[in-house]
Amino acid sequence: MYEFVQEKFLAWTLVLTRVAGMFTVAPFFGDWFIPAQIKVLLAIFLSWLVLPNLQESISLNFPILTLVLSMVNNYLYGLIIGLIALLPLIGLSLAGEIFGTQMGFAMSSVLDPQREEVPLHGELLYTVGLFVFVTIKGHLLLYQSIVDSLKHFSLTSSLMGLNFMSALIEKTGESFIVALKFGVPLIGFMLVVSIALGILSRLVPQMNVFMVGLPLKVLVGMLLMVGLIPVWAEMSVQLAEKTINFIEFFLGR
Secondary structure, eight states, rough: OHIIIIIIIHHHHHHHHHHHHHHHTTTTSSTTSSSHHHHHHHEEEHHHHHHOOOOOOOOOTTTTTHHHHHHHHHHHHHHHHHHHHHHHHHHHHHHHHHHHHHHHHTTHHHOOTTSOOOOOHHHHHHHHHHHHHTTTTTTHHHHHHHHHHHHHHHHHHHHGSSSSHHHHHHHHHHHHHHHHHHHHHHHHHHHHHHHHHHHHHHHHHTTTTHHHHHHHHHHHHEEEEHHHHHHHHHHHHHHHHHHHHHHHHTTTT
């Protein structure tokens, strides 16, 4: 116990800080359905599992300022890895918001932007992506990436030598591409429906286009969503695998 306190306690603290950074935003680990108390206990437990294979040791006379900077670096390191894994799911959520807007379900947020409301289709697509991510054991691979990062990025290293910004910019751009890939089919169908309703309003002026158009768009959108669920699942698998491979490549495995 004395040897652990003298040499491994501060190293465990830095590992815990890195794991806590991942728990802040990472898919599954940072989601709302896991209570904060469970997240804290799980972060402590997962960081404790790393200690038997941890080669680094930091004595108690380590400079305080350097220790604080190392804690900040480790937290940011785990945070950025979790954010890289989260960005594709954010793209799915954005695609769901596009669906909701096109179908008319997001009309309340358009009329009252200050009203906080959860986009239903965004949550649906995010849940599908998260389910696929967990199914292919992406959460375990994400934790393994944190463990493997200890071999390539020591606990006392600085972030200056790592090009995090290019990775974040690349994955952010991909998240918008994902949103467009998922959202363009419905946008195209809704454009056709709107053109058809415009022509119909000219042919039958007595018809209330608004009363007919809103339920028609909902019906077309729901049918399209049911037909696209298998496609979404397949694309989510490819997206999750690509994200995990990117993280492994980024860590130099």
